[in-house]
Amino acid sequence: MKSSGLFIGLSTLDLIYLTQNLPEPNQKIVALDQTIAAGGPATNAAVTFSYLGSCATLLSAIGIHSMSQMICSELETYAIKLIDLDPNRSELPSISSIIVTQATGERAVISVNATKFQATSEQIPSDILEDVAIVLIDGHQMQVSYAIAQQAKAKNFL
Numbered sequence: 001m002k003s004s005g006l007f008i009g010l011s012t013l014d015l016i017y018l019t020q021n022l023p024e025p026n027q028k029i030v031a032l033d034q035t036i037a038a039g040g041p042a043t044n045a046a047v048t049f050s051y052l053g054s055c056a057t058l059l060s061a062i063g064i065h066s067m068s069q070m071i072c073s074e075l076e077t078y079a080i081k082l083i084d085l086d087p088n089r090s091e092l093p094s095i096s097s098i099i100v101t102q103a104t105g106e107r108a109v110i111s112v113n114a115t116k117f118q119a120t121s122e123q124i125p126s127d128i129l130e131d132v133a134i135v136l137i138d139g140h141q142m143q144v145s146y147a148i149a150q151q152a153k154a155k156n157f158l
Contacts, residue, residue: 003054004131008145009042009138010114011060012094013067018102032102038074039096040113041138050078057081059128059144061117063089083128085119085144114140121147129157 017031038047046056058075062068062084071093075082096111119141129135129151137145151157 003133004057005046005049005054005134005136006057006059006128006132006148007042007046007049007136007138008059008141008148009136010040010094010140011038011043011058011062011071012040012096012111012113013037013071014039014096014098016098016100018100020102022099022101022106022108031099036070038071039098040094041140042136043071043075045136045138046075046080047078050080055079055081057083057132059083059085059124059141059148061085061089061114061119061141062093063087063091065090065092067095068093083125085123085141086117089117091116118142119144124148129155132157 014037016035018033019029019031023029042060043058046058050056058080062071063086072082094112096109098107098109100107121143124144124147128148135152
């Protein structure tokens with residue numbers, strides 16, 4: 001039987017650029033390569049968990065913006081079950097711009113993270129812990145995370 005994991009927190013659309021160096025102030029540089037991917041700590045953990053052969057459920061706020069659909073598409077690619085904390089939200093999802101230096105792998109990241117939307121515990125499905133073997137909380141949806149941790153404790157899950 002496959003393990004089932006619940007991953008709670010941030011989902012972003014990551015715009016990732018590979019460069020030789022980080023830009024100086026007021027400098028424009030040309031990237032060596034680029035990619036767009038779903039990101040965020042909980043999302044990255046869910047993708048890895050699924051890639052390694054386990055069943056992952058992501059509890060995050062993504063919404064219906066056209067850029068949100070890029071996140072959802074990648075989650076489908078990795079067979080991640082998404083429970084969207086705000087499925088009708090039409091605002092832009094969190095976007096991260098990431099510059100990775102080729103020689104060292106060091107990076108610079110800018111994002112608004114989950115500062116634009118915090119879900120409430122009322123948005124949690126009542127059966128959220130059913131068939132869950134592991135829970136990861138990334139710290140970006142704290143009210144939801146706290147409520148689920150309390151549920152887990154009450155069920156002697158922790």
